[in-house]
Amino acid sequence: MLSMVxxxxxxxxxxxxPELDEADxxxxxxxxxxxxxxxxxxxxxxxxxxxxxxxxxxxxxxVTALRDNNRQLKxxxxxxxxxxxxxxxxxxxxxxxxxxxxxAESSADLVRExxxxxxxxxxxxxxxxxxxxxxxxxxxxxxxxxxxxxxGRALTNVFRRGKPICGPLxxxxxxxxxxxxxxxxxxxxxxxxxxxGLHGVHGALVLxxxxxxxxxxxxxxxxxxxxxxxxxxALRRLLGDDALS
Numbered sequence: 001m002l003s004m005v006x007x008x009x010x011x012x013x014x015x016x017x018p019e020l021d022e023a024d025x026x027x028x029x030x031x032x033x034x035x036x037x038x039x040x041x042x043x044x045x046x047x048x049x050x051x052x053x054x055x056x057x058x059x060x061x062x063v064t065a066l067r068d069n070n071r072q073l074k075x076x077x078x079x080x081x082x083x084x085x086x087x088x089x090x091x092x093x094x095x096x097x098x099x100x101x102x103x104a105e106s107s108a109d110l111v112r113e114x115x116x117x118x119x120x121x122x123x124x125x126x127x128x129x130x131x132x133x134x135x136x137x138x139x140x141x142x143x144x145x146x147x148x149x150x151x152g153r154a155l156t157n158v159f160r161r162g163k164p165i166c167g168p169l170x171x172x173x174x175x176x177x178x179x180x181x182x183x184x185x186x187x188x189x190x191x192x193x194x195x196x197g198l199h200g201v202h203g204a205l206v207l208x209x210x211x212x213x214x215x216x217x218x219x220x221x222x223x224x225x226x227x228x229x230x231x232x233x234a235l236r237r238l239l240g241d242d243a244l245s
Contacts, residue, residue, distance in 0.1 A: 158193040
């Protein structure tokens with residue numbers, strides 16, 4: 001009898017424990033977050049090494065994860081903060097331009113004052129104003145755009161797209177719009193071409209810079225669109241409703 005009991009005990013000792021489903025274990029631990037605190041021996045037995053093989057405590061790994069999350073949140077916060085600052089600066093710049101446009105008493109004054117404002121506050125080296133219709137009272141400050149001319153060809157894309165275009169400015173475009181080669185001055189390297197017109201494109205404002213990176217193709221254009229609308233409204237006020245209709 002004793003031998004039978006001993007045999008049964010020995011069989012029980014060699015019976016393999018049933019395998020536990022990892023999903024069930026994970027669910028249980030999530031439902032009982034204080035489990036490891038109540039069973040510190042289990043925590044000591046856990047293998048919490050990183051993939052690199054460095055052994056760390058579970059608490060240290062949790063702290064590391066929290067730090068990573070904090071870094072990501074801080075990075076995102078910094079991006080949002082920088083965007084907010086940029087937007088605030090754009091509002092200030094747009095307000096400054098609007099004051100110049102409202103105060104202008106003639107189209108020639110508008111071009112001169114707006115160009116000065118752009119050069120002082122928006123890092124623009126030269127500005128080009130062009131309209132399809134001739135403007136006699138602009139004292140040569142606003143150019144007549146003839147589509148078969150060199151200037152007209154330089155502005156082809158902005159007339160076709162009807163939206164601001166930013167990017168590099170070729171030597172030929174720089175010469176056609178700003179006569180840089182004729183005046184023996186350094187060519188302008190990048191530009192923002194802004195369409196003007198109430199219904200369709202009937203003119204263009206070109207902001208040019210000697211810096212290749214000042215106006216890049218992937219730059220946002222909302223600020224430039226708003227500028228174009230303000231300049232269009234100001235020129236229609238000074239030149240008549242038909243000038244840019």
